[in-house]
Amino acid sequence: MTALTLRNATLLPVSGARDWLHGWMTVDSDGRISGIGEGEPPPSDGEIIDVTGKFVAPGFVSAHSHIYTGGMRGVAPDSTLYPWVTRNTEMLLTAQAEDLYWLTLAGSLDFLSNGVTSAYNFTQSRVLSLFDYTSSTMKAAAVQPVEFLTRQIDASADAGIRFVASVRLDDEQLPEDEALSVFGEVMDYAKTTVPPDHYLGGSVYGAVQWSSSAKTARRERAMMDRHGVTNQAHFVETAEQLDIQQAKFDWYDEAGTLGPDFAFGHFVHPTDRMLERAAGAGCSMVWQPLSNGRLGSGIADIPRVLDAGMRVGIGLDDQSCTDVADPFENMRAGLYTQRARHSDASVLSPADMLGLHTLGAAAAIGVDDRVGSLEVGKYADFVVVDPRNPDTGPIWNPVATYVLACTLRNLDAVYVGGRASWSSGRSTHPLAERAVDELHERMVRVAGESGFHPAVPHRAHPR
Template sequence: MSLLVTGARLITIPAGTDDPGYFENGWMLVRDGRIAALGEGEPPLTADEVLDVGGAFVAPGFVSSHSHLFTSGLRGLGVSETLYGWCDSMLGMTAGFTPEDAYWSTLHGALDFLANGVTTAYNFTDPLQAWEPMIDGRRTGTAALRGLEYHTRQADGCRDAGIRFVDAIGMDATAGSDEEIFDRFAASVAHTRAMDPALALGASIMGQVQWSPRADAAEVEAEAMRRFGVTNQAHFLESPEAVPLQQSKFAMYRDAGALGPAMMFGHFIQTTPEIIAEAAAAGSSMSWQPASNGRLASGVALVPEMIGAGMKVGMGLDDQACTDVSDPWQNMRMGIAMQRARTKDPLAMMPERALRLHTLGSAEILGVADRVGSLEVGKFADFVVVDPRRPDVGPLWHPVRSYVLSMTPRNLRQVYVGGVLVDEGGASTNPLASEASARLHADLPALAARTAHPR
């Protein structure tokens, strides 16, 4: 099957250049789920179906390089708290989750991302060990393990929602012998790798060194990276508490040999020039979550400095429970505003750069830029149709900048994954959407009442 998109303000975000790849009157041909051709003017081609967008923007689906989709039903918790108090509030709830609770919550979160134009997510699954309150900058690591199904049902939720995802799996390195830990991780990775590779784009480690009581936790993760050929993204240097202790743990990853292109640092706020230089020199990257960092009072990452040092950077929406609205345009605008306010320099973060970071830049740090992140021939046809006239924002003096600065989910008309319509005007085409909503509204309040969660 083929689809011809016409009449588009086409933004392609091509690789290898800072040019956003804008066509005022663009067209794009999709064949068998991938982009077959694109250009400007009158298309020289025909297709089975024609979608005339009438001057709306057509742009790549957003890529969230740091996400926790199981949190979709937990918005509004821990509002008066910084990171760890918020985790106690939010993850204290998921401590009572069953595998089916995790499945439906993840499915709901993935559909929410799609409804807001996010077509690919790096998804941190809720670990098999439930959250424990932090004591002296670490957890005790003594919580009982939930069964393997607790992870696999979260991966199933992403698959059944139809979002493309990288599956990030906790090592739970305090539970069992090292070989038991590796065997458990191997089973989770095998489940993900057995899925349709067009949706399950890869497996990764949810780096847990930041709060692990194991002095050799980084060595366990580095060995898993080598043994299973996976990437690793660590929540690192996020919180403004116990900063010297946090910074000292960077040496653990360095000494374990984990630094390199397969190592990502999520948040990476409480850094030093030396840490940035060392991470950049090794080829490690970072994922920037400006909306989450603001909501949790975590601080502002030195993103322009990191880019200047040669680090690759992506953008993520983090938890629905700490961005509250999965709005990638809001995320970009908050990031732009934070960097400009911090540096007092408007060139510190331009709209074109923010858009690239939330699309191709995110795909690059995840290692999936050959498949998603831009509208280029051969890639999956994952795109959004965004109408600047509904609501009308006026003349588009600088169209790409207006796309970043003036669009909101209200302008989002349609979302396509592989050339197939998955959401229209906030209404999902997925047959499981109604049940996912009903489950969350019924099951999560019942769970809170049953466990006397304080909220």
């Protein structure tokens, strides 16, 4: 049964068949795309929405995200990765499970309000750790109960975003048995409590970059096998201590971890040998253009990675180092820095960038069978973007206008499973305003307990 029909749309399907078409799309009662085509739609008794003059495109996929971080925007604005992440952790040292629930709910709703309908989410570990420059490892500063993790999963599920739940083992900060047992417990929790349509799977939050021995790589591989999950590891993200980072690549290789179910997050500074081996093994790479620029991490050479044969997707990373979870800005920043790096405007096209932040991102984390493009059978997750509000001028090339000229101001509506999650400038979620107030109250309180205070007070929404 057709539940929703969009007519008179300029469709950007990102399915590979064609870049765009004028026509229609239908959604069935299960929230999946049931039809797409040119011209007029077939007759239907369901809801019909006329989107004349508007783009309809896949919801954005963030293949690398730390969704709980929206309360720390603007923090450590002139710092590189390790001082910045240290400040973030210091601000959260006294946070409890319910604090992380509300931070994650607010962050998930923020993603949805910006057109991001699916995300790979690195949960904040229950072991809050600080980076130790001497050993190039993470040292535990506080340990929280398992609910610290499960409440983050609850929050993303309650928000209605589709997500992969990624959990760090913390095998060097905790007894090995406890670390592995908790990982399994959280994977089982997500699988049994999150609605199947919204749970895109579990994953290991790869942490070999900050480990002291190859044992972590072997343990991560064991968890992937035991629980049937993927792995995404932050790796060679920053130029700091680069030789140490690069030397740990072989730990993953020797553990048999590299393969199609493994993604390198960032991968800004791989050697030629690393790139060749990762591509040969079928690994993917997830690129964060805005985050890499904000933290001075470097400019990943994406044409080089693509030429090597690696799948590449895009993520928005932390809301505290991308600062605005804006996929349009993320696409443009990536496109322009690559063209500038190569002094060549042809190295990546607008269509390439749209693909990398939708279907490419979904493929990089292994969920492209369900999300990332407008295709029959996939979830009806899409955005409606109005290039006339504010007006972007005549449309000579729909994909170019969408990627190069549209902004969040043009975002008209966001749909997940054929239902509006954001429309007319507002979230449709009943807890949206409360989530913002809770984020402010809890983040300010928790950070204040560690000596950090905002410069400007927040005025709560009236209730």
